[in-house]
Amino acid sequence: IPVGKHGDCYDRYLVRMEEMRQSVRIMRQCLEKLRSPEGQGPVAIPNRKITPPPRAMMKRSMEATIHHFKLYTEGIRVPSGEVYAAVEAPKGEFGVYLVSDGGNVPYRCKIRAPSFAHLQAMDFLSRGHMIADVAAIIGSLDIVFGEIDR
The missing domain is CATH 1.20.5 (Single alpha-helices involved in coiled-coils or other helix-helix interfaces)
Incomplete structure (x- = not known):
């Protein structure tokens, strides 16, 4: 590291x-x-309930085409409950908190992007520096302002 x-x-x-x-x-x-x-x-799970059919099969089978359409328009039903999953992103921890009511769309989805935590460090990092240095500090932190919009 x-x-x-x-x-x-x-x-x-x-x-x-x-x-x-x-x-x-x-x-x-x-x-x-x-x-x-x-x-x-294989690089995809062989479970056909959540994996779309191969393209070659969709050209030959109407059922495969219907399955592909329904999978992408309706999605899959997930059990009710809540989960938080985090992965190591290039800029830090990227987390997703999902709450499901048993439907095919989440009841609540909260995304925790790393740039929000980085922006909170700006007070500490910019102490004793000039205002002109703030642009360089923000640039070195690689903050994406779309991630911090709440």
């Missing part, structure tokens, strides 16, 4: 460059794994 030593804008830039190098290394490892004999196999 790349870590900076100084915490300034240039340090965050160097960390971002090292993260990209490591990402390329991980992608190369994935490609090697996919090309290896043990990496060959």
